[in-house]
Amino acid sequence: MTYSVKEMFLTLQGEGVNAGARAVFVRFAGCNLWTGREQDRASAICQFCDTEFVGTDGLGGGKFATANALADAVLGFWGEGAEKRFVVLTGGEPMLQVDDALVEALHARGFRIAIESNGTIAAHPGIDWVCISPKAGSEVVQRAGDELKLVWPQPGTDVEAIEGWDFANFLIQPMDSVAAQENIEAAIAFAMARPKWRLTLQTHKMLGLR
Ligand SMILES: C[S@@+](CC[C@H](N)C(=O)[O-])C[C@H]1O[C@@H](n2cnc3c(N)ncnc32)[C@H](O)[C@@H]1O
Numbered sequence: 095m096t097y098s099v100k101e102m103f104l105t106l107q108g109e110g111v112n113a114g115a116r117a118v119f120v121r122f123a124g125c126n127l128w129t130g131r132e133q134d135r136a137s138a139i140c141q142f143c144d145t146e147f148v149g150t151d152g153l154g155g156g157k158f159a160t161a162n163a164l165a166d167a168v169l170g171f172w173g174e175g176a177e178k179r180f181v182v183l184t185g186g187e188p189m190l191q192v193d194d195a196l197v198e199a200l201h202a203r204g205f206r207i208a209i210e211s212n213g214t215i216a217a218h219p220g221i222d223w224v225c226i227s228p229k230a231g232s233e234v235v236q237r238a239g240d241e242l243k244l245v246w247p248q249p250g251t252d253v254e255a256i257e258g259w260d261f262a263n264f265l266i267q268p269m270d271s272v273a274a275q276e277n278i279e280a281a282i283a284f285a286m287a288r289p290k291w292r293l294t295l296q297t298h299k300m301l302g303l304r
């Protein structure tokens with residue numbers, strides 16, 4: 095199959111338990127919870143997205159005809175060295191495109207594979223680090239994984255139900271918006287009230303990384 099990639103880059107993972115880890119990011123084009131067009135944002139299921147994911151025109155983006163071609167490009171961004179190869183599949187919604195062939199091709203090149211997904215599509219079982227970020231008003235089917243990352247605040251979220259899901263880590267992340275400072279305070283209050291959860295920040299935004 096052909097993979098549509100908005101952009102690809104080498105950076106440090108900015109969020110979550112793996113924050114600080116060198117990683118190649120593959121941002122797949124397209125999402126099932128928003129078209130990505132500003133005129134559709136107010137009517138979308140997910141209305142707070144901070145990311146451009148329409149098209150394949152970003153740096154390192156493009157259409158990749160095969161899994162091997164995409165995995166070779168990932169390896170190219172990683173560069174020298176076989177140690178700790180790490181790729182983060184994000185988007186858009188990566189599970190619209192990730193398949194057996196891609197997981198196999200990345201593993202064949204020695205990559206540990208992480209995914210950032212909204213959880214409305216089951217994560218590929220071969221993925222090594224599953225991060226799910228639920229969106230209020232959507233049906234999350236992927237209720238197990240390594241990291242549950244809840245962007246906060248999201249009115250309508252059933253926090254108690256989420257706490258019953260099978261994740262190794264529960265993280266609360268302030269929503270980046272015009273109300274960012276209030277949202278940070280709300281996320282701090284959340285973590286202070288609920289010891290099961292830890293605060294995570296979008297450190298790449300503070301550090302000027304991609
Ligand atoms: C752009 S999404 C792509 C992956 C997938 N579609 C998802 O939502 O998990 C990557 C991460 O950024 C988070 N995110 C998106 N917009 C955000 C915002 N305004 N503030 C904080 N985190 C945000 C998402 O919840 C997700 O954890």
Ligand SMILES: Nc1nc2[nH]cc(C(=O)O)c2c(=O)[nH]1
Pocket residue numbers: 105106107108109119145184185210298303304
């Ligand atoms: N540095 C960096 N870390 C990230 N963690 C999750 C990201 C995403 O957009 O999925 C992201 C991103 O875009 N950049």
Ligand code: SF4
Pocket residue numbers: 125126127128140141142143144145147185186187212229
């Ligand atoms: S689900 Fe993820 S990519 Fe899709 S609009 Fe929401 S934050 Fe953005």
Ligand SMILES: [Mg+2]
Pocket residue numbers: 144145
């Ligand atoms: Mg991001």
